[in-house]
Amino acid sequence: MKRIETDILVIGGGATGTGVAWDAALRGFRVVLVEKRDLTHGTTGRYHGLLHSGGRYVVKDPHSAAECIAENRILRKTHAHCIEDTGGFFVVTPEDDNDYPDRFHAACQRLGIPCEEISVAEALKREPLLNPRARRVFVVPDAAADSFQATHSTAQAARHAGARILTYHEVVQLIAEGSDGARRVVGARVRDVARGEDVEIRAAMTINAAGAWAGQIARTIGVRVDVIPGKGTMIAVNHRIINTVLNRCKMPADGDIIVPIHTVSVLGTTDVHVQDPEHLTIEPWEVELLLREGEQLIPGVRRARFVRAWAGVRPLYQEHYSGATRDVTRDFTLLDHHTRDGVAGFLTIIGGKWTTFRLMAQVTMDKACEYLGTCKPCLTATTPVPGAEHGHYWLGHRLREVEEHHLQNELVCECELVTRTMLENAARNNPTLTLDDLRRDVRLGMGPCQGGFCTYRAVGILHELKDEGRKTNDEGETWEVATMQSPAHNQRSAISGQRSPLAISPFTNSNLLLRDFLQERWKGLLPILWGQQLKQERLDELIYLALMNADHLPDKDARSPMSDFYARPGVVTTADHRPSVGIEEARDE
Amino acid sequence: MSDVIVIGAGLAGLMAAYYAARAGERVKIVAKGLGATHWHAGTVDVLGYYPTAATPVARPLDTLRDLTRAQPQHPYALADGALDRALQDFVTLMQEVGLPYAGATSTGDNLWLPSPLGVARPTFLAPRAQRAGDLSRPEPMLIVGFQGWRDFYPTLIAENLNKQGHRARAELLPLDLISARRDVNTVQLATALDDPARVESLAAALRKVVQPGERIGLPAILGLDAHVTTLERLETQVGAPIFEIPTLPPSVPGIRLTNALRNRLRQLGVRIEINADVIGFRAEGDRVMWIESEASGRPLKHRAEKFILATGGILGGGINSDHTGKVWEVIFNLPLVAPANRGQWFRAHFFDPEGHPIFRAGVAVDREFQPIDARGARVFTNVWAVGNVLAHCDPVRERSLEGIALATARCALTIDH
């Protein structure tokens, strides 16, 4: 079995895990990070994209709120390119009028969160679709964050400082030595999913940043970490109907936020205690709730075109908790297993929010340093990751670059302005077992047609690339991941002849890529499929079935590590709506 | 004032107008925009898979007997024999307009042609330009594409053809053989190949790469207005059989078909008004007096004795839906057969061979193809419905889109043919 020796083993490739790897690498440690699937497969890739100002928690969870505003300021510098400075409103709708707004405002002042009240007329000028019956509006420094770009950039920063990031490497078993009461974790046995081989990784300190799966990881050595998985469902409107984050000014509740992120507007979210963090289903009542609550902020939104629905699981943690998930603390917890469970060399960092990932990593590595006997300072707060030098994200940047550099003929995913070179570069440099991996890198298939045109093109392009060489590469040094979403930068690197070895798994079958991605897209469409989007899907069906006959592609039995994941139904299909006037009883089958 | 107004300019609408004009009626077509012919293969699919997408059909007209028995409300069942004659009419008509269609060499068999993924796809009638792709022919195939052109992938096509037991290999030629433009879609490439000089340069390049005994598969871009001469020239100059493979929309074969039909209809005096979005109608009792389309000022009234609804179902925009699960027919608000609630619209898998129940939603009709309500009573005395707007079928899943369009168009208006 292959064996790797390192100082720090980080389990989990989300914001927290990559943050820990970054922090550790900057402190001079050797780091290996393992993620069982693609980076951000877990919660980080499934949230609405909010960079908290902290306003949401000022009344309910002031400690958390204070952390948010501090980290908000830091991330705007270290991860500038991942953040769109949208600003945020806290809106008092007719349903919300009570004493909360004043408490909110006062608490913001107390905690140093900039909070300025503006007139409703002014708010409507900035956001014309806002509920004109709103009573009061407060402006806070919320922003929209691209967690895919951020995690990749953090990982790249870690790599630059010497870390190894291994995706599609799944922990099978933590390795512990010693006997009860005096055990020590010395590493983990990990499965390279693409090659089907096991790897043993030995480390002085193992950090469990596996989020919703943290409990499963700890359980492999009998340590109990009861993660409280709080599922949240989100639905996205096809385009930017707002450009400012809209929050309801009240105690945090379901459906009280709308986030403008990239080319969509996300309505969120619910909070449902679930058992399995892997296979989440979206129930009709959740969609109905989001639409109903959304109407309070943007009247008419329920008639908008929705393009996507997804759910993520909050890895909530509170020692000895037994209430509703909505009320579990959003604060994060560092579990020192040595003092807690008599198991040394093992830390779990859990809970928190995306906004505080850097702080979580800092706290974790400070503790790790204590144990490792070195006291190197944390550098992450003042070290911008690659890409931050480009400044904040703005919505029009891809269009601007395509226009300036005349890249129209290069477009593969026309909806999201993804060029062929962006796709090829991402495929060459990030291990790509599914098109969904590429989607996270460059936004393939994330627009209105949901892969209708670009799935075929992407599969064809990757097929042509495969002929170039069947090497895998998990280093990706020659490509700037910070610019993976920039058409212009990718064009330059293609022109300059920088070609890195192919990172696509040799086991990836083109027909499988296509089938898996279409199923993956379908899964996220079912909960919101009606009206124009239903018409879109019927066109996509016409293309892939009637024209391409894709349901009869060879290699029917081929499977990727994600095939079963996509195949599990993501919706509850039992009837939950009252039929309205005009519908005949189904006399068909 | 017209005798007949057809709403919708897809294949069903155009053919319904054709039959009415041929029978001497004054016909007008009113359509919001152009239709699904622009997105599909330009072939006539009659029945590719039955009873589910898992079972291919070898001889559709034979299988139709089983279908008629098992699904007596299917449009084919209601059309009862009209399909046969409709297909013959279509072949005759397309011959007349200079864009001949034909079926498999063994009459009655489905024709299996390569799809843009290289999968064998079943169809019944194909235009001349696609015929040499018949997968029952033994010649090995050379699939040719163009470097950097995003809408066609010969290596993938060839690989999949090989996996299905056909012999195929791939070549990529430079795109500037056809067009010096940077940004091209199928229509622009096809227009470029209307030029004999371009055809010559393509032919020269093909001659260099083709091997004796091979037939050459190209994306469906072989000319638009001058398609017939372009194809002939190419075959002559290359000296090998050539076939087109339709690819991502816009569909050039579909546009050729639509243009040929529209020209013929104009010659027959049919008025075609595109960009007429019907927003209302007026009925007196059970008779529709006029429909109204949106205009820049006042809506435009269209009066007629008879109305044929050919609006294309969910795909064509003839049927709409919303988040409550409500489904409705957009012109006349005809009663629909549809799943009772949203929870029953879909199956979990995109490729489920049974398809998704919502796409079977549509207008129910009687044997005269006049819309009926839940009790079986005719809703209007002077309205007919044809094509993809009909209930009890899934033309995409079945691969019966054009067959249903042709058969039902022939049945509208109860014309004595």
Next chain:
Amino acid sequence: MHTTSWHSVGMTLDECIKCNICTAYCPVAAVTDKFPGPKYAGPQAQRFRESGQLQSPDFSVDYCSACRVCNEVCPSGVRIAEINARAKAQIVAERGIPLRNWFFGRNEQLGRIGSIAPHLANLGFHNPVSRYLAEKIMGVARHAPIPRWSTQGSFRKWFFSTPRLKSDKKVVYFHGCSTNYYEPCVGKAAVIVLEHLGYEVIVPPQNCCGLPMLNNGEFPAAEKLYRSNLEKLVPYADKGYPIIGTSVSCVLVLREEASEMLDLENEATRQLKAAMWDMMEWLRDLRERGELDMNFRELKMVLPYHVSCQARAHRMGRPALDVMTLIPGLDVREGNAKCCGLAGTYGYKVEKYEIAMKVGEEAFRFVRAQGDEVRFTTSDSEICRWQLEHGTHKACRAPIEIIAAAYGLYDLDKRQPI
């Protein structure tokens, strides 16, 4: 430009299913790479535009000619041309408007100034040196068919200095700049037909409809003109008088485009929409009510009819065709060309002139195919008439001139009332 309501044209981007039908039919994308197509520039790019951005991300949308063929063929109802127009306006709002385009917008003023001394103005503009200089300095294509000022005075001058019919039946006539200053004969033909049908014609004070400003993205100025026209015309709408225009472009702006592009809708705009008629649309309506004088003389000729894209944009059918086919002996042949190419001010721009001529080739070819004996062609819009004459060297007349001639009231060759 950010959408301001659920009714804004920008919202129609959600109807788009990316089917590419619009791109397949766009006559500009067919001939040049500079315009990547209506789907790209319209609903697709719209998802990347929002107000308050540091800069507009657009460049290529400038090459949209606003012919609206995309709207015509779209099966989903996306208002592509309007989305493009608003994007152009955003560019102008940020980067300012080139002097040339500013001049184009001042059609009304230019017309008035030139009409003071039309011979001089024509001499000054229509000589090779001026055209060359205009191209080099201002970017106005030297070969583009700019119109000549009427040397017989403006339409309004003629109208107010000749005895006109008084009657209980009244209609209001909106002439527009080009009829007033360049083609007063069209206005004269309209008036004599209306009077022949027994109507008193009222010609109120009116402004330029603002189309050149709308097409070049100068929205604030266009809005001023629109509001001024509303003030001047709505009182007649209130009285129940039909407001008739012979310029399909002006009528389109006043009935629909100004309101949609400027995102301005209120009681007044709705009233104007309801009261305005295109001349041929109104005659067709008369015919349907049995009130149209059917006493036409025979006009025996082949008449190729290029349907202006602006006329098609009205979605009112083919009223010119419906009425002209009533004339005995007249062999009207409807062409299917998508656009003559000139498209408002588009083909006048030096960087777009070649594109316009390539686009128009389809229309020129159609006319040529009708035979050498053809003496006249017809087209709804003055822009098309100038472009067709430029591209085919055959005289082009407005449909109302044909009707006036068929009533025996008008000389098609001399272009004046008999």
